[in-house]
Amino acid sequence: MSDLSRLFDQLRSQNRKALMPFVTAGDPDIQTTAAVVAAAREAGADLCEIGVPYSDPIADGPVIQASYQRALEAGFRLQNIFDLGDQLSQGDTKAMPKVTMVSYSIIYRVGMKAYVERAMKAGYSGAIVPDLLIEEAAPLSAVCQEAGFDLIQLITPTTTRDRQKKIVELTTGFLYYVSVTGITGERSALPSEIVDSVSWLRDQTSLPVCIGFGISSPETAAQLAPISDGLIVGSAIVRRMAEAAASAKKAGGDPVASAASEVKAFCEQLRSAIDNA
Template identity: 75%
Template sequence: MSELKRLFASLAQKNRKALMPFVTAGDPNIASTAAVIRAAHQAGADLCEVGVPYSDPIADGPVIQASYQRALEAGFRLQGVFDLGRDLSADAAMMPRVTMVSYSIIYRMGMAKYVERAKQAGYCGAIVPDLLVEEAAPLSQVCRDAEFDLIQLITPTTTRDRQRRIADLTTGFLYYVSVTGITGERTVLPTNLVDNVSWLREQTDLPVCIGFGISGPETAAQLAPVADGLIVGSAIVRRIADATRSAQQAGQDPTPAAAKIVGEFCRELRQAIDEATVHAAT
């Protein structure tokens, strides 16, 4: 059984919805990224999505695009993601981590080699946003053989037949994109979102996690009853950028400030998700 399958089975037994923060590896540096992930874990996060900076981001809005650019300009290299994973793995109780990575990076390294190196670094899966379902079978098989989860995206415009095909080639969980367009914080989510996710959950045994557009505790609470997990990206990356900027202007190390603000935000999200989940069950 994969690490993600064990995680979601445990969460389901507790009627707990997964809180999954997204952070960009190397923004502002790898040490800060590690500290932020540890703070999120201590604040109640269950699973972390680690973005691998890429010069041509896919579906990422301006906040995450800017974080990728900052990391690359600061000298980020792919090895940094593996170093980060090994650092976090020193804590046996650390929450599971998956990478958000372009298929071009995996393909260039070699599918089996990427999966092997990621596993050795402590990652248990990969979200590959630019992998078409028509081309996903080879990587899906490599991942299944290695018990390394391949997580794929479904969008509001994905046809229902195609959603089923994507689910067949996915393990770990399905990443449901809540809105059309790019990542970013929203205060209003589509009116048909709940119906679409409810339909998808009837088609598969995989957990369905919702990402894109979750701006804070209010939107998280809206979606918690229908989802198995919630992915929060731009709102966290923006807080890291703001804390980093303020610390650097004061001539201070940005790591403590970034970790503190993300920890506080994740506590707020955790409380809102748990309260909404309990309310829906009563």
């Protein structure tokens, strides 16, 4: 059983839903990323999605695009994602599963088996690969299943139901349901049809279904928690990190501590909203 399967089994037994923050590796540096992940864990996050900066955004809105650009301009290299994993495999964050959000082009360049081996050695439990078409997913799926490394794939509101069933067959860990048509970003309202769409999907599979894109507040999280197995929050966290770090730097304070404190407070609000939904 994989780390993610164990986590979701435990959450189900406790009648709890997963809180999964997203952070960009290396924005503005690896030290800040590690501190923020630790703060999120302390605030009640169950697992963490860590974005691998990439120069050609796939489904990322302006907030995450900007974070990738900052990380790349600061000198981020792929080895840093594995160094970060090693760092997070120590202390309080050791027990929290971590997955990478990574472009398939990066995996392909490194080599499927090599990427999976390096990621597992660094303590990652799986990978979300947003630009991997289901027609081309079988080779990576086979490598991941042989290694016990989860391959998480995305389903969107425009994915046909026949195609959703095919995606389910080659996905492990959990399914990532994209709540809106479009790019990542904070939204004040989500589509009304999401309830029916996610309910249908959950009837098709025993895999956990986690919802991402557009979750910007405790109120949004509370609306979606009852129909999902977990919630993924990205842009709202990345924006808060950047604003807190910039404000602290301008005032002569500690940007790392400020970013971590801001994310911890927000994750505590999300955790409370999800648990009380």
